[in-house]
Amino acid sequence: MTELVDLADVRAARELLAGVTRTTPLEPSRPLSATLAGPVWLKCENLQRAGSYKVRGAYVRIARLPAADRDRGVVAASAGNHAQGVALAAGLVGTDATVFMPVNAPLPKVAATKGYGARIELVGNTVDESLVAAQTFAERTGAVFIHPFDHPDVIAGQGTVALEILEQCPDVQTIITGVGGGGLVSGMAVAAKALRPDVRIVGVQAASAAAFPPSLAAGEPVRLPAFATIADGIAVGRPGEITFSHVRKLVDEMVTVTEEDISRALLMLLERGKQVVEPAGAVGVAALLAGAVRVRTPTVAVLSGGNIDPLLMMRVIEHGLAAAGRYLRVTVRCSDRPGQLASLLTEIAGHRANVVDVEHQRATPHLRLGEVEVALSVETRGVEHSDTLISALRASGYQVVLTPGT
Numbered sequence: 001m002t003e004l005v006d007l008a009d010v011r012a013a014r015e016l017l018a019g020v021t022r023t024t025p026l027e028p029s030r031p032l033s034a035t036l037a038g039p040v041w042l043k044c045e046n047l048q049r050a051g052s053y054k055v056r057g058a059y060v061r062i063a064r065l066p067a068a069d070r071d072r073g074v075v076a077a078s079a080g081n082h083a084q085g086v087a088l089a090a091g092l093v094g095t096d097a098t099v100f101m102p103v104n105a106p107l108p109k110v111a112a113t114k115g116y117g118a119r120i121e122l123v124g125n126t127v128d129e130s131l132v133a134a135q136t137f138a139e140r141t142g143a144v145f146i147h148p149f150d151h152p153d154v155i156a157g158q159g160t161v162a163l164e165i166l167e168q169c170p171d172v173q174t175i176i177t178g179v180g181g182g183g184l185v186s187g188m189a190v191a192a193k194a195l196r197p198d199v200r201i202v203g204v205q206a207a208s209a210a211a212f213p214p215s216l217a218a219g220e221p222v223r224l225p226a227f228a229t230i231a232d233g234i235a236v237g238r239p240g241e242i243t244f245s246h247v248r249k250l251v252d253e254m255v256t257v258t259e260e261d262i263s264r265a266l267l268m269l270l271e272r273g274k275q276v277v278e279p280a281g282a283v284g285v286a287a288l289l290a291g292a293v294r295v296r297t298p299t300v301a302v303l304s305g306g307n308i309d310p311l312l313m314m315r316v317i318e319h320g321l322a323a324a325g326r327y328l329r330v331t332v333r334c335s336d337r338p339g340q341l342a343s344l345l346t347e348i349a350g351h352r353a354n355v356v357d358v359e360h361q362r363a364t365p366h367l368r369l370g371e372v373e374v375a376l377s378v379e380t381r382g383v384e385h386s387d388t389l390i391s392a393l394r395a396s397g398y399q400v401v402l403t404p405g406t
Contacts, residue, residue: 002245005152007194010159010187013060017160020092021056024048026168026300031272032288038297040288041169042269045161046277046306050116052233053184053304054078054085054148057157061146062089064153070095075143077101077134079127079232080109081280081305082148087116098143100134102126106232106309126227128237149183150240159187165300166195173296178283178304179203179212179254180234182243188302189250200252202293204283206231207256215239216248230259230316233280233305255293260319261286267320269303278308279316325383328353329376329403332393336372344374347396351389354379375403 024044032040045053062074073096076086083099090097097118101110102125114120123133127148138145147154161184165175175192179185185203192199205212209227215238223238239247247254257265262279265286269275277285284301287293308316321327334340341360348355359375380386393400 002242004246004249005155005159005187005190007191009152009156010163010191013056013153013156014160014163016060016063017056017157020049020059021160022048023164026165027273027275029273029285029301031268032285032299032301033297036288036295036297036299038299040297041172041300042273042275042285043161043165043300043302044275046275046281046303050081050084050088050112051305051307052081052085052281053158053161053302054081055088056085056160057149057154057183057187058082058085058146059089059092060157061151061153062086062093062095065093065095065144069144072141073097073143074146075100075134075138075141076146076148077127077130078148079105079235080113080307081233083109083113083118084116084307086146087113087118091117098137100124100130100137102130106307106312108309109307112307126237127235147240149181149186149236150242152242154183155187155190155242155246157187158184159191161302162188162191166192169298169300172196172199172298172300174200174202174299175302176202176204176284176287176293176295176299177302178231178234178280179205179247180236180280182212182239182247184302184304185251186243186246189246193250200296201250202284202287202295203247203251203254204287204292205254205256206234206262206283207258209235209237210256211236211238212247212254213256215244216254220244229279230312231262231279231283233278234283253293255287257283257286257290257292261290261292263316263320264324265289266316267324270317275303276306276308277303278305279312281305321379325386326380328378328380328386328389330378330390331401331403332374332376333371333399333401334374340372341374344393344398347393348376348378348389351385351392352381353385353389
């Protein structure tokens, strides 16, 4: 049996973190409160030092190392947030850090990790492959491996998030957060269940990278054969042994969300909450918006990280607009005669839709002589507006084909 972290461990971690981490704000969410017909709050760990909750567990783990271990340095593997947390913590403690990251790790996260003083090694296509490389490095050099989630000190450090939530929202009924390897949800469940056994703890995973549901069904950690998601911070192929034991005993429910759900949540947080959040940090909100879980309010959703690549943000915003029916990509086939494009654009404008870009094609093999194809990106006010526009175009004699994904 794996020995579980307890409340005393979490409280001791909080004492160690005093003056190191921030007590992040708890902000109300009007859109989510309206959706759930009850108070919903956002725990803004995206505003934590290094941009995520990860520094909590990393600092506790490194600060507790004996001096001889610190002298050998530390090594970690991460897609970004744990990397930054370890790099920052190592610098504060005064030890060297080497971090292995996937070759496709977001460039801002790589740059930030370097900025905190760590040496970077880009190895593998997934965090799991980087983990293997980091463990090999530790065996070869004697550096201490700092696991991103599967260690009692890390779990205790992450659990301090729940202590803050319970103080900031004493009547909380549900805490919901994203789950990758399970360190955050395990630590929060330890603290919350010890102080308020009635509080429900809900974990959320990206459906295309969800290792916990099959693991819980099997009664042991199970490795996914393949996984991929825009939520790179929770793209973990197998739960940890220690975190699995915590989740199985203390977490009330584990649900999944789609990539479209995540995109929609990011868009809402940016537009309505004025919060810059990375995909992994938004999955709890995604589950609430999508109705993937039924919760009691007051509910607190943890925004676990805010380190998002600006290029990814641009793609996610476009995807989120499309998922919400506010960004329409269509191809319209019509006759190739003077004024036809102007007529098409006028009709679209008449329905108060905004054309973002236009591509005019005459030399496509499947077009008949005298036909032209116009590819359009159009901003609309939602699904109903999009449907009305498409119906009107077709009624006017245009052949309209929706681009896949819209």
